[in-house]
Amino acid sequence: MDALSNYELAVLALGAIGFGIWLLVKGGDVTIDSAVRIAENAGLSKLFIAATIVAFGTSAPELFTSVTANLGGYPGISVGNVIGSNIANVLMVIGLSAIIAPVLIDRKEVRVDTWVMVGATVAMSVAAWAGVLPFWAAVGMIAAIIGYVVYQYKASRIEVEEDEEAEPLPGNPYLLVTVGVTTLVIGAEILVQGAVAGGRALGVPEAVIGMTVIAFGTSLPELMACVAAARKGQSDMIVGGIVGSNIFNILSVMAISAAVKPLVIDPRFFAFDVPVVLAVTALFTVFLLLIGRIGRVAGALMAVAYILFTVAQYGGVADLVVTAQN
Secondary structure: OOOOOOHHHHHHHHHHHHHHHHHHEEEEEEEHHHHHHHHHHOOOOHHHHHHHHHHHOOOOHHHHHHHHHHHOOOOHHHHHHHHHHHHHHHHHHHHHHHOOOOEEOOOOOOHHHHHHHHHHHHHHHHHHOOOOOOOHHHHHHHHHHHHHHHHHHHHHHHHHOOOOOOOOOOOOOOHHHHHHHHHHHHHHHHHHHHHHHHHHHOOOOOOOOOOOOOHHOHHHHHHHHHHHHHHHOOOHHHHHHHHHHHHHHHHHHHHHHHOHHHHHHHOHHHHHHHHHHHHHHHHHHHHHHHOOEOHHHHHHHHHHHHHHHHHHHHHOOHHHHHHHOO
């Protein structure tokens, strides 16, 4: 690699970025199509499939990143990855999906999922206030996510058990959804690594690369899966995928990270980032339970809000808030 010029490294990085994006697009299409078929064949709601199989699969990059970071002695990356991903999921992913096609919400069907998401976000906020997520709390959160999945599975089966059995479709949707999610994870990794290599070749500081590319990259599977769902008019898959992903990020990703090693949380998160994620979650809750629809204008405003949040991080606004509060 030392023999390669910066220009050659940049070209290779651009190739990796392009290939990663292609994998993400194809993986998103396969995942959504297969998940819909699983829901139809198994007599389960699309919302349940999106909130479990798709949400857990697309949260895999966050899980790998957070656990590795905490074990490596970088708990700030682990915590920031979860908080940043939840903010990006709502403002960026939902926002861009709504720009492609308005997101329609069945307010009754998402009620339980929404309150679980709110409860998980509050629990994370309490941990941030305490400055640590200990082992016993992590185990409790993992138990909560297991209970949530079991409850939703039973509720989904009861809801549709009287429906006629869906006509079997060719192919194995379970294998295909596994391939789709795996492709999403691999595509995200290739894209991130390509961007890191390109940034280094162009002389971009590594800290800047990590705070932008890595944080954005772990949300790419959710983004591509939801964009694919938006193009196919599958609003249930979008809503279920994001609500489920936000729940899994806290009760699974953060909890597993703390279970392998107590998670120490820097005070700066409670001073700036936690209030932001609480506000974003509250806004999302209003759409989910009261409005029942996210149109193109709202989606555009949410996307702009995410850009402003990122600018605030790089503009030092977060550090100024922390300094003022201290």
